[in-house]
Amino acid sequence: MGVRRAPTVSMLRRALAQVQGDIRWQESLVPLTSLHVGGPADVLVIPADVEDVVRVVSGARMGRIPLTVLGGTNVIIRDKGIRGIVMQLQQFTTIHQEANQLVYAQAGVRLPRLMQFALSRKLSGMEWAAGIPGTVGGGVVMNAGTRLGEMQDVLQAVDLVTIRGIRKRVEASTISFTYRKTTLPRGIVVGAWVQLTSAAKGAIESVTKHYLQYRKATQPLTLPNAGSVFKNPTGDSAGRLIEAAGLKGWRIGDAEISTKHANFIVNKGAATAEQVLTLVRKVRETVARKFGVRLQLEWKVIGEK
Numbered sequence: 293m294g295v296r297r298a299p300t301v302s303m304l305r306r307a308l309a310q311v312q313g314d315i316r317w318q319e320s321l322v323p324l325t326s327l328h329v330g331g332p333a334d335v336l337v338i339p340a341d342v343e344d345v346v347r348v349v350s351g352a353r354m355g356r357i358p359l360t361v362l363g364g365t366n367v368i369i370r371d372k373g374i375r376g377i378v379m380q381l382q383q384f385t386t387i388h389q390e391a392n393q394l395v396y397a398q399a400g401v402r403l404p405r406l407m408q409f410a411l412s413r414k415l416s417g418m419e420w421a422a423g424i425p426g427t428v429g430g431g432v433v434m435n436a437g438t439r440l441g442e443m444q445d446v447l448q449a450v451d452l453v454t455i456r457g458i459r460k461r462v463e464a465s466t467i468s469f470t471y472r473k474t475t476l477p478r479g480i481v482v483g484a485w486v487q488l489t490s491a492a493k494g495a496i497e498s499v500t501k502h503y504l505q506y507r508k509a510t511q512p513l514t515l516p517n518a519g520s521v522f523k524n525p526t527g528d529s530a531g532r533l534i535e536a537a538g539l540k541g542w543r544i545g546d547a548e549i550s551t552k553h554a555n556f557i558v559n560k561g562a563a564t565a566e567q568v569l570t571l572v573r574k575v576r577e578t579v580a581r582k583f584g585v586r587l588q589l590e591w592k593v594i595g596e597k
């Protein structure tokens with residue numbers, strides 16, 4: 293849903309006239325991002341329910357206004373912020389068990405909560421999500437995962453509001469999944485069905501506990517970050533290449549290549565998106581020069597330049 297032109301306040305008001313949820317003008321998006329960088333949204337909308345999402349999508353479409361959905365943990369928002377409407381699905385937090393092993397989660401549910409829900413019902417399949425702070429919506433779009441598994445392994449169907457404002461069930465079998473990428477039709481994910489399997493609680497717990505310990509030991513979880521910066525190149529690891537290039541601890545302003553894990557950039561205080569993105573460029577240039585590998589961003593960089 294790319295930027296077309298800067299919408300005026302009256303265009304935005306018209307587009308959102310029917311919306312029931314929370315509407316916040318010129319809202320800083322910094323607190324909504326796990327890296328704590330970014331700028332303001334012209335308007336941030338927190339829809340009340342699916343009908344409200346349909347209203348936002350339809351209003352944006354009629355007014356030709358850019359619409360961005362935010363979970364906030366794998367995106368970098370530029371310092372000038374985002375023009376148009378930004379939507380966050382923080383009211384979409386319901387999870388229920390539809391059938392024996394079939395669970396429906398709304399798009400705003402954080403992945404670890406879905407994992408905990410599955411654990412409480414002795415359902416296995418979500419263990420990979422332990423410690424991934426993103427939402428179900430972002431997790432579906434990004435095909436989130438770890439070496440334990442990924443979204444595509446459990447996803448049965450997606451509850452989607454299309455860019456035309458139509459609610460639709462999209463079967464996972466019709467979507468192609470690759471590494472942190474899907475061919476899901478454009479639109480807003482409002483929920484997802486995951487197909488899990490029954491297992492002993494202790495077995496599920498031991499896998500997640502072990503994985504969380506591993507994350508704690510290897511990732512800079514006490515500082516603001518946005519997860520892995522780059523995708524792993526085939527047969528290698530981005531972290532290994534960055535470390536081998538001698539870049540661990542490199543710093544621009546308060547943006548630093550983590551000394552704990554080289555594929556993380558941490559915010560040591562008041563980093564700006566500009567500093568973070570300059571660091572990203574320097575890493576790419578250095579790794580390309582030293583090893584001939586062009587690292588690809590895993591992050592989505594959005595907002596006004």
Ligand SMILES: Cc1cc2nc3c(=O)[nH]c(=O)nc-3n(C[C@H](O)[C@H](O)[C@H](O)COP(=O)(O)OP(=O)(O)OC[C@H]3O[C@@H](n4cnc5c(N)ncnc54)[C@H](O)[C@@H]3O)c2cc1C
Pocket residue numbers: 326360361362363364365366367381399423424425426427428429430431432433434435436437438472479480481482513517518519520592
């Ligand atoms: C400490 C840390 C560890 C992490 N570890 C992992 C990991 O191990 N594996 C992994 O895969 N990821 C990891 N991540 C990244 C992130 O949590 C996941 O990629 C997550 O799936 C997406 O996060 P999000 O919901 O915040 O979406 P965002 O980062 O906000 O968005 C990602 C993309 O999805 C779109 N999007 C978001 N929600 C919706 C929606 N409802 N409908 C349509 N589009 C939407 C956005 O517009 C954007 O294009 C980590 C992040 C952090 C901070």
